[in-house]
Amino acid sequence: MKLNNLHIKSFRGATQPVTIEFDKTKKITMIFAENGNGKSTISDAFVCLLTNEKGSLDDKSSIDMRFLKSLGTGNGETSIKLDTDIGLFSATLSGASKTFIKNPIVGIPSIRFLRRNQIINLINAEAAKRYDTLKDYIDVSNILTSEDALRKVNKEVDTDLQRTTEILSSAKITLEKSWEIEGKPDGEMLIWAKAQSEKDLSKENRDYLVLVELIKQWNAIDIKHKEIVSLNNTIKQSLQTKKNSEEIVNKLKLENTTNNTELLTLLKNAKTYIAEQGNINSCPVCSSDFEKTVVITSLEKQIISMDALDKAAKILDTNTKDHDKNIAIQTSAISTISELIIKYKNSISKYREKLPEIVPFVDGVGLDVTINYTCFTDNLSALTVLFSKIDEAEKTKRKAIEQHNIIKEQFNSITTNTEKFEKLVALSKATNKAFTIVETERKKFYDNELLSISSDVERMYQLLHPDEGLGGIKLFLNPKYKNSLELQANFHSEKEITPQSVYSESHLDTLSICIFLALAKKYSDGNTILVLDDVVMSVDESHLNKFINLLHDEAEYFGQIIITTHYRPWKDRYRTHRAPGAKVHFIELRKWSKETGIRVQNGRVELQELEIALNDTSYFDRQIIASKSGIILENILDYLTDIYEYHLPKRKSSKYTLGELIDTLQSKYLKNIKTIHRSIRINDRSEEEDYEVEYQLQPVIEDLKKLLFIRNQVGAHFNLDQDASDEDVELFGKKSLELGKILICSVTGQLPLSKDVDHWKTKNGSVKLFPLVKA
DSSP states (O other), X not given: OOEEEEEEESBTTOSSOEEEEOOTTOSEEEEEOOTTSSHHHHHHHHHHHHSSSOGGGGGSSSOOGGGGBOTTOTTSOEEEEEEETTEEEEEEEOTTOOSOEEESSSSOOOEEEEEHHHHHHHHHSOHHHHHHHTTXXXXXXXXXXXXXXHHHHHHHHHHHHHHHHHHHHHHHHXXXXXXXXXXOTTSSHHHHHHHHHTOOOHHHHHHHHHHHHHHHHHHHHHHHXXXXXXXXXXXXXXXXXXXXXXXXXXXXXXXXXXXXHHHHHHHHHHHHHHHHOSSOOBOTTTOOBOOHHHHHHHHHHHHHHHHHHHHHHXXXXXXXXXXXXXXXXXXXXXXXXXXXXXXXXXXXXGGTTTOGGGHHHHHHOOSOHHHHHHHHHHTHHHHHHHHHHHHHHHHHHHHHHHHXXXXXXXXXXXXXXXXXXXXXXXXHHHHHHHHHHHHHHHHHHHHHHHHXXXXXXXXXXXXXXXTSSEEEEEEEEOTTSSSOEEEEEEETTEEEEOGGGTSOHHHHHHHHHHHHHHHHHHTOXXXXXXXXXXXXXXXXXXXXXXXXXXXXXXXXXXXXXXXXEOOHHHHHHHHTTSSOGGGEEEEEEOOOBTTTBOOEEEOOOHHHHHHHHHTOSSOOOHHHHHHHHHHHHHHHHHHHHHHHTOOOOOOSSOOOOHHHHHHTSOHHHHTTOEEEEEEEEEOTTSOEEEEEEEEESHHHHHHHHHHTHHIIIIIIOSTTGGGXXXXXXXXXXXXXXXXXXXXXXXXXXXXXXXXXXXSEEOTTSSEEEEOSSOO
């Protein structure tokens, strides 16, 4: 699969629509930018488009997913589109939704992504979280779901088994106590219990219910009788209270014969009428003259004298009503108890022959309410004795029935739960076995997956750290825990240690990268997109070269590798031809702002930039050509002095001028240095054939020595530019370009950095540099 372009609109940092064009001839794309200029937006766009994840936002907590959309987008549409040679794939986010709508929803290219946070988590996280870090690579979620379901079933079965065991134990203890109380009949508890539980107690139950009903009837009579006895005392008290009130009233009447309630009412009404009149001086009845105040005073005296009788009369009236009410309640209670007595008489009539003492009661109860109550009270002793016998019989019956029910209940419980226990034991064994199989197979599968990449991880790690006493990488699940991914490695003489204890941060970083890279490679179908988002933070020169070589070696297993980085030495390795820059598509991002969004600038290596400047027919930029030539020469001469170990002035700083570098290349050495370029051409028979072209370095370098002043005069200093002609500047540029093309592979863009028997060579062997050592 080849990528054509990625179009991003209103997604995160893409406040303005931006399109990233890809070079279909190159499998590796490097996106270089300082932090905050949009690298993560581009890598997250791939993740959001091709997976259900949210990219780097998933690595953080307390994230507001509204900001998947660019600032100022509002409810507008966010879109991500990837154009490939197998079709167009898009994802849109509309309105306030936080879920992308994918089109198409099937056939989406596969992607593997590695972010800095994942590297840290794989090494530094707890074993359980380390397990989660690899879930995107080794997906056993469905197996874990089944495993959890089995674990839950197994727990439920074991809980049910324990509960059933407890019920069985309790039932046996309870039944055994009953059996022992009965004297252990039949010699076998369960045989006796079975016989007891099969007994028909229907007659006993009927008899018991009759006794219960008799007790219920007697209790109702007893309650009502106690109520009547209480009422009798109440009536006696209310009658006495009434008599006392009558005596008071009669005494007051004797003291004043004229006193009566009618006159009292009349006097009160007269007083009220006269008091309410404004000016009155004659009687409204006889028209006799009087003084208002004198009449009111006279009326008040008479009213006071008659008021005591009035109050006494009212109290008598109240007490009389209370007494009459008590008599009515008593009459009603006697009527009610008569009905209860008649019902009870009918219920116990069948016992008259067995209990002659109740005959007077049974025969004496009829239709008269008062007679019935009197008959009851007259025979209360005999009836109380009868109740005691009924109550005792009820308790005996109840105890026998309850004992039978206990025996039957416990026996049935033992029978039922014994069968259930046996089934649960079998089920527990089966679920435990199934769970053990699934868990074991899951861990075995996981371990096998880890084991399957272990040799690849070790190979990669040794390529990065040869002869450093490191390696022996081992990833495995801890069998004691559910999801616990352990990591071990060797450190010189120490074996199977935790690498976090002794490895440097850089060594731990590269270890994580090797693990992820091996996993991504294992699950790649050859078209997988691999995104490496700022995974290299700071690596020394030697390890960076090895890492770059490793990445290029593994590129063939992926459809495309996308690298985002702000690590300038990595980019400069390609620009200065110390890495195969011709195989990499460079993209640089300019300074981001809300107004401009992500700004893309396609990057070039130094040799390309010089060649473009020399071929520019519209404008001859003297300074650019001189400057670029100087940079290229410094890089090449630094490379030659390094591999041939030419003598340089001793100084604290390792930085040397271009003149110092070129002066080390003496003629006696230069005459022996040459390169041989191997290529393929079509012969006269239309067949491919290898051919070689030899280039001597001495002529070009001797020419450059003469033109070296141009670098300083034109490329480095403003005030010295007047002495060099355009022809000299152009020649200096062309000779620098010629030297670059003699030493740098046109296919990989890389200098010969690998040792062979007697020469240096590029990785693909297309350029050989002789000799291997200074001669």
